[in-house]
Amino acid sequence: MKPRNALDWIAFVLLLVGAFSWGAFVTDVNILDRALEPIADPLDDVAFVLIAVAGLYWIIRVLGAGPKEPDR
Template sequence: MRPTTALDWTAFALVIIGALAWGFFAFDINILDIVLEAIWDPLDNIVFALIALAGLYLLVRAFARS
């Protein structure tokens, strides 16, 4: 599946960010929390929720029939 719309590209970018965050977490480098800690603590829950929703959206798009 190739991103075509703005929503697809946004979801794709969020999923890539989430994948990198999990990769860094695996190596005990929690970079996303470090970055979000500088912004605002409750904002990290929103970002993690957006990443999860983006993953679900891309999962549905990948298996949906066109």
């Protein structure tokens, strides 16, 4: 299943950021925390919430409750 609209793409990119962030977190390097801490400390919390919402969006979409794909 590939992204079909702007919301799909935004959620997909957030999922990729989250995946790479978790991969780095396992190695004790929190990429989002290091990247966003100089700007604002709560900003990384907002990013993780957006990543979680994107994950829920894609779970719902994959399970079939999201937008239907057009018939060909």
